[in-house]
Structure formats: C-alpha cells, structure tokens
Amino acid sequence: MLPNNEVRVPPPRAAAQSAVPRDITADFTEASSKLRTGQLVKDETFTLFEAVGALEIMDSKMDSGYIAPGENQAQALEDNYDVRRDLTPKQVVGLMDQLLCHEMAWHMGHPLSQTLFTSIYIDKLLWPVPRTMEDARFDRVPSESPLVSHVLRAYCLALIKSCDFVHARVASEYFYEEEDFVTQLYNRSLLSAFDSSHFYRLLDQAVDWVEVEEGIDQKVRDAIRSRLLLRRDFLASVDQDLEILDTRSTDSFMSCLSHLKALAETVSLGTTVPEAFSLKLQRKLASTVPPRPIVHIKHEDAFAHMKRLCQDAIDLQQILDYRGPSNFKTAVWTLLSRKPQPSVYIRSLLQALIVSDLTILGAVSVKQFLYDDLAELVLPSSILLRANTDEVEVPSDPRFQIAQQMEGFVKRFAQPFVDTVRCACLNRCRIRRTICHTVIDWDNLQMEAEELDLQLQNLSAEPALQFPGGEATFSYPLSSWAYHQKLIQLRLILQMGFELSIYAPEELPGVYWYLSHICSTHLAHLDRIRTFIVAARKRDLVSSSSRAENPAQTSPAFHKSFLYLERLTTHIIAIDAFAIALHALYVLLARHNVLPSASSPEAYSSDRLRYELRMKPFMPISLPELVPYEEYQREATLDGDADTTILDRASKAITEARKAWEATLANGAFSEDVSSPTREPSIAIEEDWRRDIKDTMRACIGASIAIETVKKALLGDSPPSEKKPVNLQVVIPEIGSKTQWHDWWIVPQISENKTANPPTS
C-alpha cells in the first residue's frame, strides 16, 4: 500500500515571460499540408493510447472552457449573480443546506468541481487567492446586508476550513483516488494557511449577531443559529480529530448530532437559491477532465451521511482502550464492517489512530502489540518474549542471542502484522484485493519464521515432543503464528467473495467446500498449537516447583492462551459446520439440476477453468497447498455419496453449526481479561458484533428449513425419478436483499414448484 499523493499540478507559467515568440503559422501549415492523409508526426514516447485521452478543444462535451457562439463572453465566464445582493433569512437557510449537501456529496466521493466549487459564494472566497482573512470575502466591497457579509460568509469560510481538515486527513492515509474520494483541488487552496481560531471567531460573531437580531422570525433565527453552531462543532470535530487519543472526548461530534436533528426539522424553512450555483465555474478550474454536471443529493441523504459519520466517530472512541490484540482486532473489524461502510474520512481517521509513529492507539508500541499477539496464541510466558527484558549483555549468553533474533523478527513482521489490522480501513473490494496480495507475502514470512524457529529452538533448548507413532517434533511457535495469520486471510478471501457477489450460483457448492477445507486445516493447526502449549505448561509447572516458585505467576498467561484457543476453535467450528451444511445442500441442488446457473450450457467456461480462475489467489501459496482440481472435483461434488447420505450430512452439520454459533455468541465479542482493571465496555461495537452473529444464526435457521424442504422433496411421497425431475424452485437471494440474512452465508430460497405440478383430481 502506498500513500496517494495529490495529482501534481505544475506551477502556472506566465505567458509573456520567455523570449518573444516567433510566428510559425505559415511554415507549420505548409509542412502539415505536405503530410499524407493518416500520416502522423509524433513524439516517440507519445502513444496513440494517450492521444485518445486528450480533451478536444472547441467541443462542448470535452472542452470545459468552450463558449458557444452567440454566448456573451463576459456573461458566460462570470455569472451575473450578484454576491452582494440582499438575501432573505430563509434564503440563507436554503443556501446553507444546499452547501451542506454539496459538502456531503464531496465526502461521498464526488469531485469538488461538481459539488462545492459550483457555488459562486465559495468561488469568490477562494479566487483570487486571499492573502489575509480579510481578503477572503465575497466582494471587494462587502455586502450591506450583515446576513450575507457576516453570517453567510462565516458559514462558508468555516465550511471550507473543515473541508481542508478532511482533505488533509484523507490524503495522508491509504485510500483510492476516485474510488473512495477525489482529492483534486483544481489549483485552489482550502484556506489551509489560516489558523482555525479565525474561523471560530467569525462563527461566534455571527452567532452573536443572529441571537440579538430582532428583525428575523424566531423560527428562522433558530434555524440559522443551529446551522452556524453545527459548523462550529463540526469544524472543531475535524480540527482536533486525533486528540481523541488524549481526551477520549466525543463532545463535539455529539453536539453535531443534536444540531443535525434541529437541521432536519427546519430544512423546510429554507428557500432555495439555485442561481447561486453554476456549472460555468468549471471553466475557471484547472482541470484535465471534460465538463461534468452538478451533483445533486437529497437533503435526507446528506443529513444521513453526516449523522452516520458523527455516530461512527463517536463509537470509534470505544476501540481506543487497548485490551489485547484479539479484542482490538475484533473491535476494528466490527466497526469497519458496519453497513453502510463508514465514510472515507472515518476510515482514514481510524488508520491514523490505529498506528502512527510505530505506536498502536498512541499507547502501545508495535513491538509490544506483536509480542502480545504471540503470547496470546503461541508463546504464553515464554523465554523468547522475555529475553530482551533481561538485559543480558554477554554475547555468549543464549538469552542475548535470543533477544537479537527476536529483534530481527520484530523488524520483519511488525509492519505486515499491523497492516493485517489496518487493511480493514480500505473499501470492501480493496480489502479482498489487498488480502489476495498480502497472503503471498505471509507465505514467504512463514518460511522466514521457520528459519528463525529452528535457530531459536536451539538457543532456548526446547525439548522435542514425541507424538504417538510419530517422529519427535518441535513447536515452531513463530511460523505457527504466521500460518495462523495466513489461514485467517485465506478464509477472508473466500468469505469476502460472498459479500462482494463474486461467485456464480453454480460455484457455490465448490466454494463452500473450500471454505470448510480451509477451516478444518485451521482447526488441525490450532490443535497442534494447543498440544505444544499444554506441554510447555507441564514443563513450566515442573520447573517452577523445582525452583520453589509460585506457579500462579505464569498461570494467568497460560490460562489466557487456552481461553483464546478455545474461543478461536469454537468460532472456526461454527464456520466449518455451516459451510459443510451449505456445501451438502448445494451439492444436492446441483445434482438434481435445480441450482440456477449464471453461464449458459454453450458457454466456453467449464468447471475446471472456473476453478483455476477462482483459486488464483491460492495458487502461489505453498501451505496449505491448492487442492488439485481432480481431488476438488471429487470432494466438492461428494462423488459416490447417495442423496440420503448427503442429506444426513447436511442435517447433522447444520445442527452442529447452530450449537457452535450459539456458543460463539455466548463467548462474547471480547475476551475479558481478568487481570486488567475493568474498563468502559464497547457497547455499540459489541452490539454490532452480536447482531452479526445473530444474523448468522438466522441464516443457519434459514438453511435448516431449506434442507428440510429438500429432504421432503427427495424422500417424500413421490420421490423424483428419471421421468419426473425434482419439484423444487430455487432462488439465490441477492446480497443486501432482505432474504439474505448474512453477507457471508448465501442461503438458497427453496420452495415447492406449484406450477410444474398440477394437482391431480
């Protein structure tokens, strides 16, 4: 992931600065007329592909500076709109609300040229570039109406300044230009040079003026006042957005919410002033794109967007208390999986909070974060993690050497590990895409970790463990941990594929099979880890009793690991069982030709080609190996199993899944650390997490009903035969539809086909 910088705009050149230009019209015209039709003279590096992207001058669709014949030059370039004109208080309300709509449209990903920069008021404040705050006014001679020169001006200035903060926040983090957000400023500055104190002062003055102004209707006056206050609080919110780490205060976002409520109630008081916005302003912007229409979004949508933004920002405060890596990861992932996904500003802010200056949440070093995760999963109370705190400086001491090796490990692994958390801040499509890339890195990281494990097991004199009937083997903690990370990512690739509607219906049996395959691999891996921790625990008890130490010192660490492994296991069993059930169900539907198919029978695509395509992210991975197509084909179609066997498998699996999901829900979102003092619980995020699990359980129930329906059709009074196909209608619900309980669990809607089976009289 690389930071996205703003499109670089070369400095404008003064036209008359260089030597006197030479008129070459005649020579040029003569030379070009000698060219043959179709013959080009072009720069070697310049391709026709690039040429296609050139804007055609004098073409009204392409050339934003084009003025149609007959259009008055002055009028076309400068709107006749008089920014000094008197406005009624209701018009001011209307203008403020329209500007907020444009601001939110920009937040949603539309360019400024189609939103805020279509406002003539905003344009006048930003161009010509103001040198002082005084300069930033609508006109050289201020309007005589204080409502315009005080109130509206303060509102507009504060709005621009908050855009400046939002722009800076987003542009400094990972985001996708034009996909998430458009940072292009068209060679304008969003008043970055001015300190925010000026803006607060102007807003306060405006509020003071409005409060005592007798000539305005009370209701309208309150409406204007609450809009000014919203601007003030929103500016304060985005101005000090990182300070939440120190203050833990969400007050300004909270008051934004209450003002927003007032806004929504008074929006009808406003009178629109459509002539204060003009597409013509695009003619003045430095822009390499054709002219584009003004974006209009509804007031409700704008308010809803801002409300969500504020609410997400408030709830974000709940992740700030560090309570161990697994809780932290759960909280971040849950918050960012909200629907609709938190806005790009929130996602950028979260990135900045998650890690800056090698510190997590401004409190924990990335090294500590990595160590905590290792301790939780594979190395409770281990010499490997303690070695560097012993401050041994004798190079021959194994502890010194262990500390050195671990230092190298941290250098190599801390960043990729933090990125696995931060990755959730990207948009949903990009999360999956990024994981497809990083999983390959993790494959290599696992191999490097294995090298380190070999050296460390010598240094720490780890005793081998004898498996019954097997060879002696070692724990390989670091590579085990890396493998665990990789398995999570492989699973996410599949699950996010469901969420992003990547798979065709005919692929569902296979993908759910693969999901259960990854889960069972993961479960076996967790078992292996557990075995070694049990052995370490036994050793620890023996050695501490021989040293007459109190084993209570180390036991919480072990206890924590066992608890964590238990939670992980329960969760993965739940996923595994549900995947097995859906796999079995889809196999039956496919077998009886009632599963809808996206590709036509004559299509070039085949199961094998589709498998190759889908498994592309898995192909370069050395462990777990990609299942060869033949084996996959056999397993995924349950080749050789009778319908009854498969039905039985589906029923059993779905029952197990329901139990396991209930257990997962009972375990809760976060593992409670008994040793740490009780902190404020993450109520809203925990609620989101519970809703997610409950939705999964609803999908489970839906699946068991579907399985029953199929069972009835297959084993009922009139079992299908060669002549009579199975009498079922199958609909695969779309992602986001009401019948789709959970994005990751596509449960088919199965009903008896009434029309195909006329009742026999």
Next chain:
Amino acid sequence: MDNEKAIEYLNGLLGRTLRIHATDGRMFVGLFKCTDAERNIILANSFEYRLPTTSAIQEAAAKETESWDKTSETKSATVKVNMTSRLIGLIVIPGHHITKIELE
C-alpha cells in the same frame, strides 16, 4: 517543401513549447506532441489563456484608483491585468480552429 522536409521540420518542433491561438480568442500553451495532415495539434501539459473579462478590468482599475487615493498621486491610466490561465493538461486542437501558431 516535400514530404520528407516537412516531416523533418515538424519533427524538429516536437517537445517544444507552442502557443496556439484558437478561433474563439483563447490561447493554448503546451508541449507539442503530435500533428497530422489536417493540422490537428496535440499539446501536453497545456494551459488555457483567456483575455480578462470587462469586469475584471474594471475591478483592477478600481483597485488602482484605490491605491492612488492612498498615495494621492495621479497617473495616466494604463491598467495591467494578467490573462487568466488554468491548467487543462493534454488537449487536441482541431486544425480548422487554429488561427495562429507561435513557437516559444
């Protein structure tokens, strides 16, 4: 000038900065990238220049007057106003819209 000479001449201009005046009074300044028999011209990194509007001239004049007021001097009134310019990037100017080509 035969075809070969013409190509040689035009090749020599590639990468140089051209000023192209269009029928609507605008001027485009950018790096010469490509041309053809129709005299269509592609410029890269180009800027659009437009003569200032009457109101901009009036504004500048007013400012000038203000500064005179302060210094209480009177000067003959020639107001200097820069052409307004903006970056528009890669453009193609159709040959029939070109009124004048200058080489910087």
